[in-house]
């Protein structure tokens with residue numbers, strides 16, 4: 001059975017929107033593990049828009065399953081990874097102005113640089129995954145530069161506007177998963193997967209792990225709303241009658 005790696009970035013997005021100390025993505029990670037998460041994922045972005053270095057350090061101490069750090073292959077991030085030692089680093093492309101990760105790493109253009117990052121991390125004992133589009137040439141390079149795993153970018157499939165486009169994109173994912181497995185790479189999948197799109201993956205046994213964040217955090221907000229309102233209502237009732 002495939003595993004579920006839960007990304008808690010967007011708990012931190014909510015915290016950063018107020019600049020206060022809650023909700024805490026570390027507490028969310030503990031709750032996710034209690035519910036069965038097989039790993040916890042955070043993306044430490046260069047602009048620190050959600051996850052902070054403090055979160056990654058605390059998660060390293062608290063996570064009982066596996067800690068996966070998504071990051072750009074910059075010298076700053078490599079230094080942080082070598083210091084904190086997550087179980088896995090997933091190398092992702094990053095643009096300051098993007099809303100979220102827009103595509104996979106382009107290994108054709110950045111092969112030497114990424115290969116250096118892969119060997120630095122692996123020499124330190126950190127597993128390395130590369131987030132790439134379902135493109136056979138990219139996967140072959142991931143294998144060549146000795147990555148342990150790939151994470152297939154599922155965004156184009158999940159965000160497809162038509163069924164035909166979704167079919168086309170899913171076929172690319174299937175081919176990529178099969179080639180990756182044949183090359184003995186671990187094959188994961190992630191980005192934009194929600195409670196509907198996950199169903200398409202039935203039978204695609206090559207995928208070892210799904211990395212899912214935004215849809216889970218979004219659902220948690222709504223499924224938790226009833227309880228959250230009842231808890232506050234009760235506290236107000238307990239205040240009793242206001243004095244005249």
Ligand SMILES: CC(=O)[C@@H](O)[C@H](O)COP(=O)(O)O
Nearest residue numbers: 009043070092100101131191
């Ligand atoms: C690599 C990937 O697809 C996601 O993990 C994404 O990068 C998360 O980052 P945001 O939470 O900033 O969208």
Ligand SMILES: NCC(=O)COP(=O)(O)O
Nearest residue numbers: 007190191192212213214
């Ligand atoms: N690597 C993908 C990830 O961590 C979660 O992406 P999303 O579900 O937040 O789009």
